[in-house]
Amino acid sequence: MEESVYSKVSWRLIPFLFLCYVVSYLDRVNVGFAKLQMLSDLKFSDTVYGLGAGIFFIGYFLFEVPSNIILSKVGARVWIARIMATWGVISSAMMFVTDAQMFYVLRFLLGISEAGFFPGIILYLTYWYPARRRARIIALFMTGIAFAGVIGSPLSGWIMQTMAGVNGWAGWQWLFLLEGAPSVLVGIWVLTYLDDGIRQAKWLTESEKLLLEENIHADATDKKELTLGQVFTNGRVWLLAIIYFAFIMGLYGVGFWLPQLIKNTGVKDLVNVGLLTSIPYGVAAVVMVLMGRHSDTTGERRWHTAVMGIMGAVGLVFSAVYGDNTVVAMAALTVATAGILSTLPLFWTLPTAYLTGTAAAAGIAVINSIGNLAGFVSPFLVGAIKDATHSTAGGMYLIAGSLLLGTFLVLGAIPKQLNR
Known part of the structure; x- marks a missing residue:
């Protein structure tokens, strides 16, 4: 019976949360595609672009913890819709x-507005799934990143090429308009679709609710219950934040620069750039799910995470060495993207296995907000170096060095007993 109940929950929640994450990630990184036209139109340097792309994460950082605490108080439905x-x-x-x-201001405001979404969803999933089931579920949810790349890259290239000049607007202007609107519509849908927790789910029977609640209660008995103040001074929370920072350096190195890296290999047509960009994300989606499932089956977290981190670093190095060879660079970028994206759902099994209650709401937000400062550092440094x-x-x-640092810390500093 338990498997059928969790299957029912997953079919109800994951496709919808996946959709939410797809439009979220698309709106966050479509500036990477807009860059291909925007910089020449507005006379921006790569440093200006990198700073604008990254300043999103300053607003994100400042409002992440308050947003997640508000979500835990008012409920996921209303707050995620907002x-x-x-x-x-x-x-x-x-x-x-x-x-x-104006570029800096709007990117900063975008970070403020989106703060709390991702850690809110991670927290929300802990309301439904015990730790032993979480890697595969988080992986399924986070394949939204990869899927956003698979559909968003060709779509972005097509919009920018075919809509350029329509109504007197540039292709990059149409890109922002057409990819921003779905978030508003899905946000309204959240109000009618999501439930704040197991007890509010009218689509579950009473016996199903009791089974889910018993598993969550049993799962919480061996977790750490910290006060809000203790979260900010807890060494393990800060360690996890540093590890996440190292991995997020990789995520946004790929997310903001992959179209440019592919263009640099000699591909000029924007539609072709979009189609090629979708390949690494498509492979990454498969690898993320397979690694999450294998990690849950074996109960091992640290080595799964570390191997994916090494894979990401090696792929990036080879993509740089063979950056003028489209075939080799594409293969290397595919390996890198699959490795980098797969570290993330595996990583999130670590803090959610350790924290509960208010500590989970604040701890997840602290880890995510500090880690996502790499979203500011990564594009800015790559732009400045370029x-x-x-x-x-x-x-x-x-x-690549940042990914290896994160890998070393996972193996050297995360206790083996956090394997679930």
Whole structure:
């Protein structure tokens, strides 16, 4: 009976949360595609672009913890709907950017509006699934990143190429408008679809609710219950935040620069750039699910995470060394993307196995907000290095080093007993 109940829960929640994450990630990184036209239209340097792309995460950092605590108080349904509608409006408003200052302001506001979405969903999943089931579930949810790349990359390339000049707007302006609107619509849908927890789910029978609640209660008995103040001074929370920072360096190194890296190999047509960009994300989606399932089956977390981190680093190095060879660079970028994206759902089994209650709400937010500062550091440094050296190779080596640091910390500092 238990398997059928969790299957019912997963079919109800995961496809919808997956959709929410797809539109979230698309709005966050479509600036990577807009860059291919935006920089020449607005006379931006790569440093200006990198700073604007990354400043999103300053607003994200400042409002992440308060947002997640509010979600735990008012419920996921209302708060996630608010988050999605707000960022959709601001993302669409990016079409009106005319100078660097406006670019920075809107990206900062976009970070504020989206703060709390991802850690809120991770927290929300702990309301439904015990730790032993969480790697595969988080992996399924986080394949939204990969799927956003699979459908978003060709779509972004097509919008920018075919809509350029329509109504007097540039292709990148249409990109922001057309990819921002779905977030508002899905945000409204959240209000009618999501339940705040097991007890509110009218689509479950009473016996099904009791089974789920018993598993969550049993799962919580061996976790750490920290006060809000203790969360901010807990060494393990900070360690996890540093590890996540190292891995997020890789995520946004790929997310913001993959179209440019592919273009640098000699591919000029934007539609072809979009189609090729979808390949690494498609492979990554499969690897994420397989690794999450295998980790849950074996109960091992640390080595699964570490192997994927090494895979990401090696792929980035080879993509830089063979950056002028489309076939080899694409193979290396595919390996890198699959490795980097697979570290993330595996990583999130570690803090959710350790924290519960208020500590989970605040701890997940602290880890995510600090880790996502890498979303500011990564594109800014790659952009600055590219302006200084006229090559993205140095930036890829830097990100590969960050991935190896995260891998070393997972193996050297995370206790083996956190394997579940």
